[in-house]
Amino acid sequence: MLWWLPLFFLQAPQMPDLPNVEKNPLSAASDIAYGKKLFAGRCAGCHGPLGDGGKGANLGVPKLQRAADDRSLYRVIRYGLAETEMPGTSLTQKEVWQVAAYVRTLGQLPREKALGDEANGKTLVRGKGGCLQCHSLGTEGGQLGPPLADVGARRSAAHLRAKLVSPGDNVPDDYRMVDLATSGGKKIKGIRLNEDSYTIQVRDAANKFYSFEKKDLTELKVEKRTMMPSYRTRLRPNELDDVVAYLSGLRGEQ
Ligand code: HEC
Ligand code: HEC
Structure with a gap:
């Protein structure tokens, strides 16, 4: 051999x-x-x-x-x-x-089995969880966070659970939280979509898109925090299981 x-x-x-x-x-x-x-x-x-x-x-x-x-x-x-x-x-x-x-x-290790009721998870994501305020699923939802349509193919159940209960532990470089103020006195909080030496593009919680020239800003803070809220107490443990089970099944086909 x-x-x-x-x-x-x-x-x-x-x-x-x-x-x-x-x-x-x-x-x-x-x-x-x-x-x-x-x-x-x-x-x-x-x-x-x-x-x-x-x-x-x-x-x-x-x-x-x-x-x-x-x-x-x-x-x-x-x-x-x-x-x-x-x-x-x-x-x-x-x-x-x-x-x-x-x-x-x-790829051959046994994965964490997502126990939970997918159908209830689907309801929670759209209802009580308010996830679509910030995330898209196909043509529904917002764009503040990454699309969820294929999140089950990209992320393990363990990672999905960690993101829900302690989202601040692992913040990616994109989707950073930004605080800025313009010389015109406008204050905006949102996520950074793009940034270069002269300009920055941001989306706020109302899904509004902005592009600024940095010279027009009086304040610009890019933080290592996330806008993703923790669901540790917002959802009950069994509801968390249901949401994780539903997300794990999202493989991009819808
Ligand atoms: C106020 C906006 C907001 C709400 C509400 C929200 N999220 Fe998020 N979420 C974000 C942002 C922004 C990110 C990207 C930054 C990060 O990963 O911390 C994110 C990241 C994620 C990720 C990681 C995605 C990846 O590709 O790794 C998952 C999974 C997720 N959210 C699921 C949910 C679920 C499920 C809910 C509802 C129970 C929810 N989010 C509610 C803003 C939000
Ligand atoms: C600084 C962070 C970082 C480090 C260090 C890193 N990776 Fe990655 N890797 C990523 C990211 C982010 C992606 C996903 C890129 C994308 O597709 O958007 C990725 C993608 C991959 C992929 C492709 C996955 C797929 O689905 O096809 C492989 C394989 C991989 N990494 C292996 C490795 C190995 C092996 C190492 C160590 C030698 C490594 N990576 C180190 C961040 C990292």
Whole structure:
């Protein structure tokens, strides 16, 4: 089974940086164990210790959207994903394969089973939870927070629950809360959609979109807080279970 090993090491120095192989050549148990260590140090900060999301994507899914085959998985880990927070890495080629081997095992871990009544969760999201005030589901709802239509494919049940009970623990770089005042005396609180050296684009709680030139602002505070409220006490424990079960089932098809 390990017939290729000597071959690999013989060829390693001449290999181009995007290896021309279809399958991960380093996925023995020892590679996976080493990949796990690398993952804990380099990736878990964003992807969570079990890869089930956080700031990064949920890697604990049977099929990774951006990395369905080993070659694309290598490419994503080595070079990152442009225009996202997923960075490239300085790991060696060998280490990239080892961490990739570990990432593949994450899709095979048993996921937290979302216990709860999906139908009631659906009602809560639209009613008592008031979630659509800020989130969209298909064509319904607001745009202050990220769309929820595919959130179950992107996030694990554990991450969804954490976001509901302590949303401030894990705030992404986009959707940051902004406090600003214009020289005309207007005060706005909202989320930052975009920012460059001269301008900033913001959406407020009434879903109104604004674009400002920074020179026209007398105050601009971008905070590491989220506008997402905590539902720790707003929903009863069984209602939280129901909402998590409903969100977990949202896979983008509606
Ligand atoms: C600074 C945060 C951060 C770090 C560190 C990070 N990632 Fe990511 N990663 C992300 C984000 C954010 C995404 C989702 C990008 C998107 O699609 O919007 C992502 C996406 C991915 C994907 C694609 C997921 C898919 O669904 O196709 C893989 C695979 C991945 N990361 C693996 C890793 C590995 C392995 C490491 C460590 C070597 C790592 N990441 C380090 C933030 C990070
Ligand atoms: C006042 C506006 C507001 C309300 C109400 C609100 N959210 Fe949020 N939510 C946000 C914002 C803004 C973010 C993005 C920033 C963050 O992740 O903290 C967010 C993030 C999330 C995320 C993480 C999404 C991701 O892609 O990781 C989930 C899940 C979520 N909300 C679900 C809900 C549910 C379910 C409800 C109702 C029970 C709800 N939210 C109510 C504003 C809101």
